[in-house]
Amino acid sequence: MVGFASTRSDAASQTADDTGVAWLHTGYFTGDPEQVDPDVAGLIALEQKRQREAVELVASENFVSRAVLAAQGSVFTNKTVVGYPGRRFHAGAEWADALERLAIERACAAFGCGFANVQPHSGIQANLAVFRALLSPEDVVLSMSGETGGHFSHGGVSNLSGAMARAVFYGVERDSELIDYDELRRLAETHCPKLIVAGGAAYPRAIDFAALRAIADGIGAKLLVDIAHFAGLVVAGAHPHPFPFADIVTTTTYKSLRGARGGLILTNDGSLVERLEKATSPGVQGSPLLHAVAAKAICLGEVLRPEFTAYGHAVLANARVFAAELMARGVRVLTSGTDTPLVVADLKPLGLLGQPIVESLDRAGITCNRCEIPFDDTDPALSSGLRFGLSAGTTRGLSIDSVREVAGWIAELVASHAAGSPEVAAREADIKARAAALMAPLPLYAMTGAGLR
Structure with missing residues (x-):
């Protein structure tokens, strides 16, 4: 295997020269991957060839724009900012604050909501933050079962969300394979969940958000809609919108939004914002990946275009x-x-x-x-x-x-x-x-x- 190119001597490894350059390998600030690390560069090239030649039908994948790709590799990679705009733990956050505010503004415009958290590292992190904000381990969450199309981050035993609440699962009708809303209502009235979750990983049909809102209101539950797989269609007006029915909406920013890997938490309920913020950071993660936030901002700008x-x-x-x-x-x-x-x-x-x-x-x-x-x-x-x-x-x-x-x-x-x-x-x-x-x-x-x- 070819290692990193380096001019480091034993002496340099112990004592840097006046400029400190002895601590850096050749091309540290200027070298391309093929110059600095041919092993990784070769794998990048092979993956690019695979993507170029294959028919990509993996539902959780998409191709980002060149601008999104560039933002992912921007100098925002170097910046750490725990907290939220105007309330950071670290100094030097002026442009990070401006970036995050821009991403929030665009997310709210794209989804027609009043509040957005653009920090989640993934859709799963977004869902975990909602669970942490709203639920205790003794509370009940009513979610779609995995075998009928639900997602494991909605209370599945294989995921941390399964330890954050007691999950009860609804499913689909055997004949139609559509959500069984009568069963869902019976389960809600029997178990009195604090949170009802809609959306998932493999349910291909539009969900009756109004029916779920009525069921949630009947038992005093909150309604979370995970639109990760059809968020782009919602923005485009090609799918029913979860607002105003949902209390909270989560989504990934890749898949049908064509953006950076990451997640969003959206709501119109101002009383939930602080709880959701604290549940996200420091609740389930630390500093946002600012290079991903930059790429999300570009993606969210792209989805606002005709x-x-x-x-x-x-x-x-x-x-x-x-x-x-x-x-x-x-x-x-x-x-x-x-x-x-x-x-x-x-x-x-x-x-x-x-x-x-x-x-x-x-x-x-x-x-x-x-x-x-x-x-x-x-x-x-x-x-x-x-x-x-x-x-x-x-x-x-x-x-x-x-x-x-x-x-x-x-x-x-x-x-x-x-x-x-x-x-x-x-x-x-x-x-x-x-x-x-x-x-x-x-x-x-x-x-x-x-x-x-």
Whole structure:
């Protein structure tokens, strides 16, 4: 392995010269990754090649703008500022304060709310902060179960949120695979949760926020809506808005918002702001990642542009065409469609498991992930479902016709596995070549030997 380039001598390691430069390796302030660390630079180049050539259908991924990417690598990386604008623990925060205020202003404008916290490192951190602000371990939270599309940060035993409250879970109707609002109401009236959580990781249909508001009001509960997978559609007006029904909204800033990895907490309830701030920092994290806040600010500025409205509607159109084509080719889709960027395929009728098909599709140049299916007892490590997302492909420029073609390739490969065809490997190779050819003319960042320009 090639190590860091360095001119450090034994003497220099003990005593710096007058300028202190002896403590630095060559190119510390000027070197590009390929000059300073070829090992990492090579991996960056390989990942960029993979992203360029693959059809990206992982629902939690997207492609950020060049401006967002640059902000992530800005000098805000160097700054620590525990606290909030005007109330920092560290000095030198003038421009950090201005940056965070700008991001907050844009978040409020994008989502039509009065208050925003842009500090959470992730959507999970945002959810944990809400739990910390509102709940004690003896309190009940009513959330969607993981096997029916909920997220583990809504009280799942595998996540810290599961220790922050006592979770009760609602699900979906067996026939329609839609949220069972009658069951939800019964559970709410029986267990009197302090918080009801809506949204999740793999529920593809629009949620009846008004119905949830009525249920929450009936028992005096707060309503949290996690819109991580469809936030971009909300901003674009292509999906029902959680406000004014929700007390609190959380989201990630990547996925359908096309921004930096991180989270947001949004509310119109001024009485909750201080509790949410303290629960975020120092409650569940310390200093915000200011380089990520800078990138979030750019992302939130981008979503306020008219072209983002067109993008959101294009994502939904592509997702619906993708779902329809899979069904036309014999692959069952949960709820027979989608109202979000998500499409969830059920492989159980074909006698297949999700994880082996994910791996096969990856070899074929199409990336997605396995997904649990309601009322299925298959090992979650294998599962019976596939989860697709159309946000990233739409960003690259996939058209309706291209999306239909990709869905056809997936159905072909799934059918080959179902039939036990000996030609699966050859079909994977053929689809991989077609996928690379499809993506080749679509825009991504300019590529150099080991990185971006």
